[in-house]
Amino acid sequence: MKTLTEAGITEEALARLANCPIPRLKEIMTSLTRHLHEFAREVSLTPTEWEAGIEFLTEVGHITDEKRQEFILLSDTLGLSAMVDIIANRARDNDWTESSLLGPFFRNGAPKFPNDADISDGAAGEKLIVSGQVLSHGGKPIARATVDTWQASADGMYDLQQPHRDEMKLRGRFQTDDDGRFRFRTVRPSSYPVPADGPVGRMLRALGRHPYRPAHLHFMFAARGYRTLTTALYLAGDRYLDSDAVFGAKESLVVRAEPALSSNVKAGAIDFRFILREV
Template sequence: MIIEHESMVTDAVLRAMANTRDPRLKQIMDGFVRHSHAFLREVRPSEEEFERGLRFIAALGHHTHETNNEVVLAADVLGISTLVTLLNKPLSQVESAAALLGPFYRANAPECALGDTIARSETPGSPLLVSGQVRDGDGTPLAGAVVDVWQASPIGLYENQDPHQENMNLRGKFRTDADGHFHFRSVRPAGYPVPTGGPIGELLVAQQRHPYRPAHMHFVVSAEGHETLITQVFADDSDVLQSDVVFGVTAPLVGTYRRHDRIDGFVPEGVEAPYYTLDYDFVLRKGVPTFPIPPIP
């Protein structure tokens, strides 16, 4: 097709892709072309703005490396990651709510025994005792389920961001017992700003948005015969619960990080008051377990 007017461009591209053999690829690319062309017609970028946009996209790749994934971060702060999560895993009255993976997940976290601490480095902070149960939608406990957990430190840094933390600090995998229970020790996480040294930081400044996430712990919970749950559990006393920069907070994911100013019942040796407890159960839906590709090594 010889283009005679801008209105012909979209149809020309769609015709050029018409022989795509993979029907799903064709659906995705047709939709992308239609909507992206409609976006351009709506905002009518100047040639200079178009070039700046292309440089912005290229910069996402340039700022992606072994300790930071700017592409994932872009999807997060634009709400894309949360929208995809909720489109695929709508909020349910039965199964646990899902949340975005985030840019700091790593594979091969250390296998830990129930009750172990995931604070391997000298990690000053308030002790945190985490416990819960993994069940299916019928209420049946899931023995041998894997609870993969990671978190930021009390100063708001993941270990790959902080040279003072040991490799894999504040990360670990636990297997539930015969009754589906798990428990482990950690330190209370802090809220933190997402990385702002790249193009996403510049975008947040231009939009007059703060870069902060509320304090939370990440979980990937998996069991044979069930869909893998990727989620987060947020601290109920965070001052940015209503304005999480990546829009990840949903009501079911706000946990109770309970403060204890004196020893209350049995606590592991070495834990002194004040300390915190978090008791949170996970309910998985039946299906086939799949596992995320780590954004960083």
């Protein structure tokens, strides 16, 4: 019988994976086990600290339901989600538009709108005209692409965080025209804190970190023959651009709202070219 030393226990735990019938699972669990053990050894994790970790994860599990996914929030705030996103887009060169996190507020089946529609439904805030063109790698406009967009209000709240959460607000589905263009009216979203009233919020406070995301508009583009692109545009000048609590903001996705000349009311305007990757 083996005597389990600090090194031996890792060896033994890895040896137990010998009969794993799924090679990819074996690969993942080998790396995970090794890093988990190395972490514990590196910091000399005490039983009390281990227990605190178990209690923390239990709380994360118990606060998670259909409306709230605290494990995703934990992954987001530790930079793991951003890492997975970067890895998934490893192969991209600089021509394609960068992806950004889906986040917890996407909803399938958002109301369909014609171009130029106003998705703000009278919500308060600075008016914003958003336009974009969806293009192929070679610069060919992609017509009839589906464009989902969703965003926070000027108060930094998504419809899902409102008392009447069943109502869809500040989100919509558009279709690009023959030139691959889409355009809609809305209000400028605000930066906002990720849900900070749970264990992850407590973790951020203990770490001396703020819970804010810089102001942004989410987009998801789908078109036959192209990979679906989940991304976001971040508004230049936001104070949290460099310290996004979930590491989602990317330089290539920052846009500046310029005064809209075409509008008869005071409004900002942003315009962006989204380049999709062929399947």
